Amino acid sequence: MSSFRKGLTDGLPIGLGYLAVSFSFGILAVAGGLNVWQATLISMTNLTSAGQFAGLTIMLSGGSVIEMIVSQIVINLRYSLMSISMSQHIDGSMNLPRKLFFGEFHTDEIFAVGMGRPEKLGHKYFLGVIIAPYIGWSLGTFLGAVCGEILPAMVTNALGVALYGMFIAIIVPPMKHSWKVSIVVALAVVLSLCFAYVPFLKNVSAGFAIIICAVTASVFGAIVFPVKDENDEKDKGKDKRPFEGGTE
Amino acid sequence: MNWLVFLKYLLLMAGVTYLIRVLPYVFMRKEVKSRFFKSFLSYVPYTVLAAMTFPAILSATGNIYSALAGMIVGIAVAFFEKGLLVVALSSCVAVLIVELAIKFIF
Numbered sequence: 001m002s003s004f005r006k007g008l009t010d011g012l013p014i015g016l017g018y019l020a021v022s023f024s025f026g027i028l029a030v031a032g033g034l035n036v037w038q039a040t041l042i043s044m045t046n047l048t049s050a051g052q053f054a055g056l057t058i059m060l061s062g063g064s065v066i067e068m069i070v071s072q073i074v075i076n077l078r079y080s081l082m083s084i085s086m087s088q089h090i091d092g093s094m095n096l097p098r099k100l101f102f103g104e105f106h107t108d109e110i111f112a113v114g115m116g117r118p119e120k121l122g123h124k125y126f127l128g129v130i131i132a133p134y135i136g137w138s139l140g141t142f143l144g145a146v147c148g149e150i151l152p153a154m155v156t157n158a159l160g161v162a163l164y165g166m167f168i169a170i171i172v173p174p175m176k177h178s179w180k181v182s183i184v185v186a187l188a189v190v191l192s193l194c195f196a197y198v199p200f201l202k203n204v205s206a207g208f209a210i211i212i213c214a215v216t217a218s219v220f221g222a223i224v225f226p227v228k229d230e231n232d233e234k235d236k237g238k239d240k241r242p243f244e245g246g247t248e
Numbered sequence: 249m250n251w252l253v254f255l256k257y258l259l260l261m262a263g264v265t266y267l268i269r270v271l272p273y274v275f276m277r278k279e280v281k282s283r284f285f286k287s288f289l290s291y292v293p294y295t296v297l298a299a300m301t302f303p304a305i306l307s308a309t310g311n312i313y314s315a316l317a318g319m320i321v322g323i324a325v326a327f328f329e330k331g332l333l334v335v336a337l338s339s340c341v342a343v344l345i346v347e348l349a350i351k352f353i354f
C-alpha cells in the first residue's frame with residue numbers, strides 16, 4: 001500500500017469521529033449567536049476541540065485580546081510537545097514549507113496514529129491522513145450549525161449537551177483508574193464552581209476563569225503527583241500520556 | 249456576530265494555535281525532558297475540560313433539571329467507559345426525555 005493510502009486509511013475513523021464531535025460544536029456556536037459560515041470558519045482554521053470551545057466562549061462573552069491569546073496558549077500547549085515528538089518521526093521529504101503546512105494538522109488523534117506507525121513518515125502519508133479528519137471536522141461543524149438554525153430549541157438543547165458529554169467521557173475514565181487524576185480534576189471543578197458562584201470571583205471573565213482553574217490544578221498535580229519518567233521507552237508509545245483513556 | 253469583531257477573534261485564535269503547533273515543529277530539535285513540565289501538560293487536558301464542563305453544563309439546556317439529568321447520565325455512562333459517542337448520545341437522550349416530560353406532563 002502506498003504511504004498516501006496508508007494515511008488515508010488511518011485518517012478515516014478519525015474523520016468519522018470528528019464529524020460527530022464538531023456537529024455539536026456547530027450547534028453551540030449558532031446557539032451562541034454566530035452564523036453558519038462563522039462557525040464553519042472557526043473549525044476550518046483551528047482544528048482543535050477544547051481550544052475552539054474556549055475560544056467560542058471568549059468570543060461570545062466579548063473577552064479581551066489577552067484572554068484569547070493566553071487561553072489558546074494554555075489549552076493548546078500540548079500540541080507543542082506533540083510537534084516536537086513528531087519532528088523526530090519524519091523523513092527527509094518533510095522540508096520547511098511542508099512542515100509549515102502539515103504542522104497545522106497536529107491534533108491529538110492524528111498525532112496518535114502517526115506516532116503509532118513504525119516507519120518514519122513523509123509528506124505523502126500526511127497528505128493522506130489529514131484529508132478525512134479535516135473534512136469531517138469542517139463538514140460536521142457546518143451541518144451542526146445548519147441544523148442548529150432549523151431544529152426546535154428542545155432538540156438543539158439536547159444536542160448541545162453532546163459536546164459536554166464527550167468532555168465527560170474523556171475526563172471520567174482516567175479518574176476511575178487514577179486517584180491522582182481524580183484529585184486534580186476535583187480541584188479544577190471546585191475552583192471552577194468558585195468562579196461561577198462566589199461574589200467578586202464571579203466577575204472574572206469566562207476565559208480567564210478556565211485558564212486559572214486549569215493552570216492552578218495542573219501545577220498542583222505536577223508538584224504533588226508528578227508523572228513517572230518514561231525516557232526508557234521514548235518514541236514507542238502511541239500516546240505519551242501517563243493515564244489510561246483517550247484524548248479529545 | 250459582527251464580521252469585523254468575529255474576524256479579529258478568529259485571527260487571534262487561529263494564529264496562536266498555528267504558531268503553537270508549527271514553531272516547535274520547525275525549530276525544536278530535542279525532546280522536552282523536564283518532569284515538572286511533562287506532568288503539568290499531562291494534567292492540562294483533563295483540568296481544562298473539567299473547568300469548561302462544570303458548572304457550565306448546568307446552564308447548557310432549557311432548564312437545570314434536564315441539564316442535571318444529562319450530566320448525571322453522562323457521568324454514569326462514562327464511568328463504564330462506553331466511549332465518546334455513546335456517552336454523548338446518552339446525555340442528549342436524557343436531556344430530551346426530561347425536557348419532553350416537563351413540557352407535556354407538568
